[in-house]
Amino acid sequence: MPELPEVETVARGLRRRVLGRRILGAEILHSGVIAGEPENFARELTGRQIVQVSRKGKALIIELEPALGHAADFLVVRLGMTGQFTVRRTSEFLEPHTHVRLTLDERETEIRYRDTRRFGRLRCITEDELRVLLASLGPDAQTITEEDFLRAARLRHGAIKSWLMNQKGLSGLGNIYADEALFLSRIHPLAQPGRLRKPALLRLHRAVLKVLGRAVELQGTSFRDYLDIEGRPGNFLPRLQVYQRTGLACRRCGSRIRRLVVGGRSSHFCPRCQPRPRR
DNA sequence: GCAAGCCTGACC
């Protein structure tokens, strides 16, 4: 599942491989992954040079050189659950569930978008629309300051796990890293942010930065589908402490890891290291 | 038939 570290890895890969290159054509094999009109999408991209690749939270942002007759200067991608970008030779075997092909300048390589579940979306938007999108996301989870983190958490009711994942207080965490950060900071997924003491919130802030930093270094987690630009899996999987380890021994205390549904999402935690909050 | 991320809509 692409969360911040996976999206960061993809962004770095794209930066390395396609920065400065021009998109000669866009072929849409399945329009379901395109937000808006597919014809418009293809028209906006055709002939455009890629001048920057960045991200905020889990949103991948590909900036195009401004060009006459083109309003949308940004290709923004949300990878959903199984979205994948690869840079491949045009002649290479086209893997199943490839939905978009962006031919690059010499016509020998292309950017491919693959997405088995088709929960991901690609959209071409203007700078104004990008601004609105970015404003709808909280500070990036990798760079959020202590102050912003405390401020965002303080007023919140409801489960801290839901807050970590809702992209508004901070953006970039999904199920894997939310569970991992809560474990590292020894906080129960049902704890209420507004009721936690400051030291606990500071622990959580540090845990978020730590787990994301390490996961970025290891190029993300390949639980099921995630692969980078070159088709390689990430290396964080063996470092997972709780995610998808239900029934296995906690690496810290040996208790069995439990699973609990919070906000409709499965949460994995150690009942001893992360005691249930007093209510 | 469930699970995943994200959106929408219903409800309190």
Added chain:
DNA sequence: GGTCAGGCTTGC
């Protein structure tokens, strides 16, 4: 403000 269910899709 908050929760919850439903829909999207497909592989297990």
